[in-house]
Amino acid sequence: MSGLDFLTTRLETALGWGRKFSLFHYPFITACCGMEYMSAACAHFDIDRFGAGLTRFSPRQADLLLVVGTVPHKLGPVLRTVYDQMLEPKWVIAFGACAVSGGIYQNYAVVQGIDRIVPVDVYIPGCPPRPEMVLDGLLKLQDKIQHQKQDWRWARKP
Amino acid sequence: MGQETLIEAIRAKLGPAVAGVADSYGDTVLLLRPEAVRSALAALREAPFDYAVLLDLTCVDFAADEARLELVYHLYSLSRNVRLRLKASLPAADPAVETLVGLWKNAEWLEREVFDMFGVRFEGHPYLRRLLTYEGFEGHPLRKSYPWRLGQPRIPLKDDV
Numbered sequence: 001m002s003g004l005d006f007l008t009t010r011l012e013t014a015l016g017w018g019r020k021f022s023l024f025h026y027p028f029i030t031a032c033c034g035m036e037y038m039s040a041a042c043a044h045f046d047i048d049r050f051g052a053g054l055t056r057f058s059p060r061q062a063d064l065l066l067v068v069g070t071v072p073h074k075l076g077p078v079l080r081t082v083y084d085q086m087l088e089p090k091w092v093i094a095f096g097a098c099a100v101s102g103g104i105y106q107n108y109a110v111v112q113g114i115d116r117i118v119p120v121d122v123y124i125p126g127c128p129p130r131p132e133m134v135l136d137g138l139l140k141l142q143d144k145i146q147h148q149k150q151d152w153r154w155a156r157k158p
Numbered sequence: 159m160g161q162e163t164l165i166e167a168i169r170a171k172l173g174p175a176v177a178g179v180a181d182s183y184g185d186t187v188l189l190l191r192p193e194a195v196r197s198a199l200a201a202l203r204e205a206p207f208d209y210a211v212l213l214d215l216t217c218v219d220f221a222a223d224e225a226r227l228e229l230v231y232h233l234y235s236l237s238r239n240v241r242l243r244l245k246a247s248l249p250a251a252d253p254a255v256e257t258l259v260g261l262w263k264n265a266e267w268l269e270r271e272v273f274d275m276f277g278v279r280f281e282g283h284p285y286l287r288r289l290l291t292y293e294g295f296e297g298h299p300l301r302k303s304y305p306w307r308l309g310q311p312r313i314p315l316k317d318d319v
Contacts, residue, residue, distance in 0.1 A: 073311050074292050080313055106307050108299040109291075116315040 015150040019063075019089065020142040021051035026062035028082060031069025033096035036128040045131040050138055059085040064141075065118070070098035072109045076117055083118040089151055091141060094120045095134065097127040161186060164240075168207065172198050185243060192246040195229070196256035202233060202242070203261060209233035209242060212258065215268035217276040219250075221302035226250040227276055248278065250303075257283040275300035 027037055041047055041055065048054075056062040059082045071079055083092070094114050097103035100123045102112035111117060121144060124137040165186060169176050175194035180187040190198050202209045213232040220226055225247040233242045248255065257280040258265035269280040270289040277298035280286055288295060292312060297304050 073309050076311055076315070077313050108304065108307065108309055111309070111311070111315070116317075117313070 012150045015152060016146040020145040023052040023064040024054045024056045024062045025052055025064040025066050026056055026059045027066045027068060028079065029068040030071060031098060033068045033128040036131060037068045037095065040131040040134040045135060047138060052138055060087065062086055063090050065092045066095055067092065067099045067114050068095040070105060071111045071114050073111055076111055079114065079117050091121045092118055093122045093124060093137060093141060095124050096129055097125055100125050103127060171201055188244045190244050190246045192248055192255050195246050196258060199258060200261055208237045209235045211236060212262040212264055215265060215272065217272045217278060219276060219300065219302045227253050227278060229255060254279040254281055256281050259283055277301065
């Protein structure tokens with residue numbers, strides 16, 4: 001049995017390594033933080049260096065949801081639908097102060113943090129966050145993916 | 159036309175529709191009686207005043223006053239390159255005023271926004287429905303009587319932790 005245990009651990013590591021360096025992201029951009037996302041995604045800062053460069057404009061093909069900007073209550077069901085359409089395994093980054101906590105908006109319109117709608121893995125604060133912070137958040141997420149329990153097709157479910 | 163002669167000409171044209179004239183940091187503000195808003199603005203749209211553009215139509219809620227809501231109209235004359243601001247006070251309970259749809263096309267959405275945010279009823283508007291908030295939204299969020307951070311989520315939200 002010990003040999004099997006060893007094999008499983010190695011598979012987890014290999015899966016984590018593969019997943020953290022092939023993040024297809026879906027940008028859910030609603031506000032001015034989108035400029036910082038563009039800066040981070042394009043050649044100057046280039047998240048492709050970390051394997052997250054492939055932007056998918058369908059949530060069905062993505063495994064990283066980037067919620068960039070203010071999410072008002074009017075948009076709440078849309079964000080939930082987009083998240084539900086993504087396939088497992090999937091991760092969510094809250095990008096910018098508004099997505100993290102509602103930011104400067106505490107009023108009738110704005111959801112006070114997208115974690116009230118979808119589960120969030122990494123919070124990147126800032127109004128807007130610098131691209132360096134985005135890269136740092138991405139590295140934190142990669143670290144999390146590497147060390148989390150990997151779900152895979154033939155894995156034993158509890 | 160100088161400023162004084164312009165105001166005199168407008169008062170002569172509109173007569174009792176003008177409730178008063180005020181000055182706001184050097185800009186003239188005409189105070190209108192709410193029941194005469196449409197006829198007054200229709201007259202100002204024609205020559206010689208020629209205010210052909212409705213730049214903006216919005217509302218302010220002065221919580222302390224009896225006549226709380228104040229409609230604000232901004233007009234612009236292309237031929238004379240001048241602007242004019244007009245205001246009309248309304249009561250907070252069931253505020254209503256005649257629509258400007260038919261005079262200016264853009265009044266349709268501007269009035270829908272004011273209806274949405276302040277609950278002002280524009281009589282004669284062809285499609286007076288909420289513009290910015292969603293179906294099922296209750297109340298008018300820019301009224302001072304609206305609870306200042308009351309959200310109305312459309313899906314169940316996870317509570318604060």
